[in-house]
Amino acid sequence: MSEYDYDDLGLVAGLEIHQQLDTETKLFCACPTRLRDPEEASRTFTRYLHPTKSELGELDQAAVEESRVDREFEYLAYDTTCLVEEDDEPPGRVDEEAIETTLEIAQLMEMEPVDQAHVMRKIVVDGSNTTGFQRTMLAATDGVIETEEGNVGIEDLMLEEESAQRVEETDSGVRYSLDRLGIPLVEIGTRPDISSPEQARDAAEQIGMLLRSTGKVKRGLGTIRQDVNVSIAEGARVEIKGVQSLDDIDDIVRNEVGRQVELLDIAAELADRDAAVGDVRDVSEVFAETDSGVIGGALSGDGRAMAVPLFGFDGLVGREILPDRRLGTEFADHAKRHGAGGIFHTDELPAYGVTEAEVEDLRDAVGAGPEDAVALVADDPETAELAIEAVADRAEQALDGVPEETRGANEDGTTRYLRPLPGAARMYPETDVPSVDLDPSEVDPPELLTEKISRYQEEFGLDAALAEQVAYGHRMPLFEQAVEMGVDPTLAADTLESTMTELRRDDVPVENVTDEHFEELFALLVEDELAKEGIPELLTALAENPELSASEAAEQQDLGSAGEDEVREAVVDVVERNEEQIEAEGMGAFSALMGECMGALRGKADGDVVSDVLREEIQKRA
Known part of the structure; x- marks a missing residue:
């Protein structure tokens, strides 16, 4: 689709960013926030949902259209599923950890928190909530972020509960998993200040950077979603939901502008x-x-x-x-x-x-x-x-x-119709949860990721690329923890990023390596019970046997750090087997013999130590 003059068309766009928070428990109950395999479900139950009237006796049109489709909703429950998630008892108080993180986000976006947050019910009858509504609360307003094409205002910051995860369509309706339902979620809405596809992507990237700077948001596919509101002067506001990747946002905006231009041309012809x-x-x-x-x-x-x-x-x-x-x-x-x-x-x-x-x-x-x-x-x-x-x-x-309508994002950058735009009739007060007093003075703003990159370069000597990779990576807290433990910063960064990337390319199931595994690995390094050369082999063993601890895997793979006597014994053995080569080449044989020595020690000794011993033994015989 050809590029348009967006100023001439009067493009206006805004974003709604939905980000899951990495809290221990859910927003209104004490259930864990980890996702489960649907096969782990211990039982199921079904519901039929229908829209209810607002306090003014009005029905939301989006909910009415949804209810015209007669569907049964089946829910997968687990051993951790509670009565709140099933909508069989009232919700608990709002999770304090989620409130604290929300206030940190507000500070990063220069927003003004509300004095008191009141929980509201937002009607949702597509089955994604067992209640037929989503609980949400306004936390802050009136913020701003910077983009290359100018500032973009932040209209509001909401704290709300995540919806249930859609597992599959069934013959009678939809099957959902309750493991995701209730995870704390922030929704960040910008003002309609975006005037080009490129600025939409830039704004989303800036918001994403600020969110990750807290170190308290979930990472991975599905943990952050972008909705985009797009209109042109002669067109209409269209909300596009479920943009999974930042790389798709500019294409989504560009395609929606083209769609509206084509629809206007069709209307003129009609x-x-x-x-x-x-x-x-x-x-x-x-x-x-x-x-x-x-x-x-x-x-x-x-x-x-x-x-x-x-x-x-x-x-x-x-x-x-x-x-x-x-x-x-x-x-x-x-x-x-x-x-x-x-x-x-x-x-x-x-x-x-x-x-x-x-x-x-x-x-x-x-x-x-x-x-x-x-x-x-x-x-x-x-x-x-x-x-x-x-x-x-x-x-x-x-x-x-x-x-005007709500559309869903497709993987190819196009969109499909979902439902009409929702109206004000979908919101009404939640009477089961007390209001929450917000005190931003108790929260310190976190260090920005851009600031971390500069600090990692200046304080730890990382090169720019590695510093950025670590700062934006989801193992950033592990890196800082490793450095505090006394691990060399470059070695810690390479282990968490470069080594893991290389192992993944070799089809090692690195997703099985846990934070606890890394903490134990770094402890072995600090205690000189593991040589840095043994790190790839140890990580491979942990990935393939995640039930083992790092020390157990090191022992199983015989990766304990070799003492000086063991190193010298291995080096002397290699040198004696290659005396003729040493007599002929002298120190020229060093590179070939170094590799043989490291192989003999199987990652149990530091390369610098092996190198020193090998040079000494060659010099004795040269």
Whole structure:
């Protein structure tokens, strides 16, 4: 998709960053915040959720549309799952560790904490919360971050509970895992100050750096999510949820601008054609003898074929509005929300077993001419009717241009329809949790990662690349702990970053190496019970046998630090086997014999010590 003049289009964008906090317990209960394998679930239970009215008697439209899809929600519970997570008892008080970290984040973004945080309920009936709502509270407002294209204001900082983790779609609904539900989560919302795709990515990177500077946020896939709000002057605000990678944000913004431009062009063309959306019709008889497997299969099971004429839409339903996504794809997204597998439309027919004659009969059945399009859904009666009505509603929106909506991010940088934008009716007070007084004076702001990089270079002598790698790495606290223990800073950094990267490339399962393993390894180094040359072998042993301690693995692999006598004995043995080479080459034989000596000692001795002994023994014989 071509680049646009974003100033001319009036691009306005904002971010919502959701980051899990690395606390010991969940936000409203004492359950642990670690994720579990779904196979560890000890039991399951099911729920059906429906929207409730706000205090003013209003229903949120996003929740209403969600509830139109009849689904059963199944929850996987574990031996750590409590009654709060199951919504069978009231929540506890807000976790103090989460509050402290939230206030640190507020200070880093120059925000003003509220005097008192009040917990609110936000209606969510997609099954991701057993309660049918998410608990959230405003913690701070009015902050700012810097980007290369100017400052971006921070509107608000929320502390809330993470949703349950979607495991899979089932025949009757959705299966969720309760291990993630309730993990403390901060939501950071920027003001709509972002005016280019590049600035959106820059702002997200700055916020990510500030969050990681606390050292108290979870790391890894799924622990941070970015939502992007995008609009152009003639378009509409669209919220794009679930952007997993920072690398995707600029592409997401760029593609959404292109989508809105294309939809506006389509709306202008439809206006010129005096286009309109007709009434839904049952066209099952048209396909009574069809060779189409999809349509015939649906009708053979007492299903129905439902169609809607789209007057003046010919050629536009198949028009591309995103890479590999067309206006018809947008229609299909709405149909799929109601259980349909997709739609057919005349811009792509005849095809899929539908003949030219059937297309003409379809047009006749709904009163469509050659300048018109027809959309079709074939499914069970209820699904077909709901799905084709959703298609007709979306076609009506196409006449006006860009609809306000919530969309989901796809891995290829495109997006798909999820639901309407939520409104104010989804929020109401939580009466089971008391308010929380916030005192920022009790919290000291942490050192920024950019400041750590400079300090690691100046104080520890790390080169710039290694200093940045350690500061931004999730093992940064382990590095600082190792240095405090007396480990050489460069050796500690190389162990945590370079050595682990090399082992991962060799398919060693390094994800099994725990923080405790590293702490024990560094203790062995400090106590001279392990030579630095033995580190890769010890880490490999721990990765393959994570149930062992570092000392047990070192003993099993015979990696204990060799004493001077043992080193000399091994070196003399190598030298005596290679006396002829030494007589011929003198010190020229050093490099080859050094490798043989280190191999004989199997990482049990420091290379500098071995080198000194080897030089001495060669000189005796040269």
